[in-house]
Amino acid sequence: MFVGHFALGVATKKLAPTMPIWILFLAPQFMDLLFAPLVAIGLESFEPGPYGHLTLNILYTHSLVGALAIAAVAYWIGNSFWKSSRGGIILASLSFSHWILDVMVHRPDMPILPGNLGNFPLLGFGLWDFEYGVFATEVVMAIIAVILYFRWAQKEKQGARWFVGPAIITLFFAVLIISDIRNMPAL
Numbered sequence: 694m695f696v697g698h699f700a701l702g703v704a705t706k707k708l709a710p711t712m713p714i715w716i717l718f719l720a721p722q723f724m725d726l727l728f729a730p731l732v733a734i735g736l737e738s739f740e741p742g743p744y745g746h747l748t749l750n751i752l753y754t755h756s757l758v759g760a761l762a763i764a765a766v767a768y769w770i771g772n773s774f775w776k777s778s779r780g781g782i783i784l785a786s787l788s789f790s791h792w793i794l795d796v797m798v799h800r801p802d803m804p805i806l807p808g809n810l811g812n813f814p815l816l817g818f819g820l821w822d823f824e825y826g827v828f829a830t831e832v833v834m835a836i837i838a839v840i841l842y843f844r845w846a847q848k849e850k851q852g853a854r855w856f857v858g859p860a861i862i863t864l865f866f867a868v869l870i871i872s873d874i875r876n877m878p879a880l
């Protein structure tokens with residue numbers, strides 16, 4: 694799931710008018726951004742597969758405690774760079790929203806403690822078994838996010854080029870959605 698995470702970030706633009714769109718866009722993906730270097734050093738891994746059928750070893754970045762720690766860093770970033778605890782709260786919420794969305798769609802592969810210390814049961818409600826339903830939900834989320842962002846920009850941005858930012862974001866969603874469609878398992 695990429696589209697849904699990015700969509701949540703874009704949809705919050707109105708709540709955080711002074712924060713640049715790129716940070717709102719990235720904040721819901723901090724956990725996956727950290728996943729990449731951990732894969733590089735071999736702590737986490739994945740086996741590619743069709744949409745909704747990845748095999749993931751994400752015992753650190755996607756552990757509940759890991760997600761909370763990453764959200765704490767997100768809070769710090771928002772607080773220090775945008776000089777408001779509101780900015781911190783928004784980035785932390787977006788960052789942690791990743792864990793909530795993932796726990797709904799993943800099959801059980803998300804631990805409570807990093808490295809699955811204590812061997813507690815892994816979490817994940819497995820909605821990815823209904824991959825077409827999840828995908829449709831992601832597309833709807835992206836459409837709503839883009840509409841909200843266009844409306845915000847039209848109202849708040851001065852000048853004739855108000856639509857450039859939202860148009861770029863729309864294009865990005867379109868590319869992601871098309872690549873997901875190409876990667877859908879056969880019906």
Ligand SMILES: [Zn+2]
Nearest residue numbers: 724725791795
């Ligand atoms: Zn994730």
